[in-house]
């Protein structure tokens with residue numbers, strides 16, 4: 001089975017000639033080229049298809065997964081959707097545990113793809129009832145079942161090292177000053193980032209973009225102090241409370257980190273839809289905000305790549321709902337002329 005390649009979109013109109021910095025109406029020059037890797041074009045619709053195929057094929061190679069077997073995973077949804085596709089294609093049963101805070105669209109899609117889904121209370125990683133531990137225990141109790149362990153199984157980052165990284169390098173023709181993206185498992189950032197650093201002989205900087213409620217930006221900015229996790233974000237699928245195996249020691253090779261508040265991410269969901277016609281989820285929007293901020297920090301004439309992780313389809317009942325925006329206190333973050341897009 002082959003992962004498909006995705007396009008590298010040049011976010012030209014919005015960000016080469018003028019940059020929307022995430023706040024209503026703010027327009028300025030970055031003078032840099034900003035590229036978004038169009039991961040929403042993957043068969044399962046997200047960047048996590050690569051990790052899903054990677055962890056399943058690794059389990060097969062190791063002989064841990066045999067014909068007729070079951071794949072079990074804890075996921076915010078996108079890895080599950082990728083796994084559901086891979087399992088359909090390869091004939092495995094797919095069982096997904098996910099926190100019950102995730103969007104209904106993702107749960108529905110998983111079930112439509114034939115996965116069994118168990119939404120469970122969203123409790124911290126340290127709690128035995130955390131969705132990951134439930135997935136691990138479920139797999140342990142079932143013959144011929146594997147827990148693919150996306151957070152700590154480095155077959156995840158390896159998949160990005162083998163595909164996402166080389167594709168970005170090739171598509172930018174090796175002209176890349178920086179790569180920046182947010183992290184859930186760390187697979188994308190560490191896998192693609194490590195490849196890009198190696199391919200460029202250390203010239204390409206790798207930066208982390210972090211949402212509220214995540215501890216990684218402060219870990220990097222403080223030179224290695226891990227604080228307690230607190231707060232939350234509307235950006236589903238990203239943010240982390242610990243150094244996963246997929247991030248591992250690569251976290252020490254990260255040049256810097258940018259913390260992006262939800263107000264900027266949601267404003268970018270709307271403004272990139274308006275300026276580029278790209279219907280993107282909030283983690284993609286956060287990545288674009290971060291890439292623009294990094295462009296301003298690094299100065300003009302740079303080439304910067306980020307990840308467009310998935311589309312807005314799987315969150316639209318939230319992101320484009322006036323009621324939901326109000327409940328989250330984010331209505332005021334949407335520029336007046338873009339409020340027309342909140343049609344739900």
Ligand code: PMP
Pocket residue numbers: 046047048076077078079182183184185186187188189236237238281283284309310
């Ligand atoms: N964006 C979205 C929408 C995701 O679902 C995820 C993964 N949970 C990520 C970004 C982060 O990717 P990674 O796990 O490779 O860090």
